[in-house]
Amino acid sequence: MSPDTRRNIVFAAMDLFWLKGFNSTSIADILSRTQIHSGSLYHFFPGKQDVLIAVLETYRDGIGEMLLQPAWSGVSDPIGKIFALLNSYRTHLLTTDCTYGCPIGSLALELHEPDERVRLLMAENFANWVKAIEACLVEAGDRIPRDTDRHALAEFVLTAMEGGIMQARTHRDVAYFDRNVQCLRQYFDMLEERAKPARVH
Amino acid sequence: MSPDTRRNIVFAAMDLFWLKGFNSTSIADILSRTQIHSGSLYHFFPGKQDVLIAVLETYRDGIGEMLLQPAWSGVSDPIGKIFALLNSYRTHLLTTDCTYGCPIGSLALELHEPDERVRLLMAENFANWVKAIEACLVEAGDRIPRDTDRHALAEFVLTAMEGGIMQARTHRDVAYFDRNVQCLRQYFDMLEERAKPARVH
DNA sequence: CCATCATTTGAGCGATCAATCAACACGCTG
DNA sequence: CAGCGTGTTGATTGATCGCTCAAATGATGG
Incomplete structure (x- = not known):
């Protein structure tokens, strides 16, 4: 036992x-x-902080099975996967009446002077999340302009998710999240449109 | 006294x-x-929470003098004001070695079950911030497509700021903030470009 | 000079916190 | 059965928490 x-x-x-x-x-x-x-x-x-470290390691090691796989079941389109992941956070918001949010994001802003191991684990969790989005963007190939920085764009997706959750939570209204996703969607649409006339070159 | x-x-x-x-x-x-x-x-x-309420009221009442005026001194272009405000947060990050961030955002994610008065004051602070950005977007007139929801876009600017700060703080690197602003800038550039051929109608 | 009320003092309250530790239970090996 | 290491128990510790209150002080008006 x-x-x-x-x-x-x-x-x-x-x-x-x-x-x-x-x-x-x-x-x-x-x-x-x-x-x-x-x-x-x-x-x-050894102490309470080491429990937190174990929790953050568990999140890090389980991002695939616990987060990405459930969100992406039945979704193959790379850009569709990005918005499917965002939609799984939306579902999370709905099932909790917009009271809870991203566990990493909440910890990141709650702990003002975190232990270095804790900070690095939070950073690693963010980095893995971004890496998963970046892989989708790379998979999307020339649907996105060639000169677009895939990594920066993936970080921006994380930002849209975290910011959307923060506002939805504070206002207790998922519409704040939805409007953010809508803006991100438009951003992606414009990027895709800009990538189309590549042959015109 | x-x-x-x-x-x-x-x-x-x-x-x-x-x-x-x-x-x-x-x-x-x-x-x-x-x-x-x-x-x-x-x-x-009456208690510690009422001190927090007074703090949030002070932020709310001082957003103009304490935040917007300093950031916008010498800036008249409405869209320039948006990015000038973001830049003032960037300066804040720099002067604190990327350790601190938006006081409202931090509180919003730290307090998981806030008193209703506290939650409403945080929401009011966000709403006032968004209102200031929205005013810039309205002032920008037809530089932005007519069918663009100014309010939603202003909320998205708040999201970009909060998400950028969260990542910069976690990674202790202002470059994460900069890349987010860069993405937002590109988004605005594409919106402005799309608004130009209005006469083609 | 007195009366009144707002303000300040600071020791101390009970509650809760993270963490400790001596004693004990259990399974395994020799 | 003896010896040993792993795992468990739960009362207890000292520190810190938000908060109280009787008493002292200061300011104002009559």
Whole structure:
């Protein structure tokens, strides 16, 4: 029952950090969710911060199975995949009455002076997310202008997602997210249109 | 010396909430900054949350003098004002080694279950920011396509700012902010280009 | 000079926090 | 059965939290 203990702690903490944030989640909160006692937790983790690190590592290692695969099931178009991923965040907003958001984004703004390991793990999570979008943009090939920086554009997609969630959460209205996605869509449409007359050269 | 006391508390709290966040700022932190004692603070504020409310009201009432006027001094072009405002956030990032960001955005993601008054004040702050951008877009007139939703575009500018700051902070690199602004700039350029052949109609 | 009220003082309250640790339970190996 | 290492228990610690309140102080008007 010992390998489960660690895993149970991590997943309980993942939920709670997402629900309440890191600082507002007490060790007691995690313990009461798992029927585990404090001694066991501190047997596996030196401190609360190391639980956070394990959570961030779990997010990092599970981005494919937990996030991308569910969002992309049945979607093959590369640009369609980008907006399908955004739509899965929209669904998340809807199912929580616009109260919760991206766990990494929330942590990134909550922790003002994070430990370096924590900061790097958050950065790694963002980087992997961007990398997945960038792969879609590369796959889209010449549907997008040749001189467009795929990496920068992928970062911009992350920005649109995070900013949209922030506003939707604050206003408790998913329409704020939708309007942001609409603007991004128009941006993509114009890029695709600009890429079309490549033969005119 | 009494009207000053309240004011001093608010401004000290404004600084600290911005530096450390709301939850990580203790009443003792505020007191030690102001040489005020706890009894005085609780004479003016029923509780810590009411200090936050006063801070958010101060931001709301001061958006013009504290934020827009400094950013727009010497800038008259409406679209130029939008990017001048973004540039003032960039300067903020630079002068703090990319550690701090938009105080409203940070609070919006830190507080997961905010009091309704707090949430509405954060929403009001966002709305006022967006309104200022929207006014620029309206002022830009037919430089932007007639069918473009000015309000939605202004919200998208807020998103680009917040998302850019989030990534720059997390990576401790202002280049993430710059690339986002670059994308937004391209978006605006394409909109302006699309608005030009209006006479072709 | 007194009365009144707003303001300030600061020790101290109970609650909660992250973290500790001695004692114990269990499974495995010799 | 003995010895040992891994895992578990849960009462307890000291620090810190937001907040209280009786008493002192200061300012204002009659």
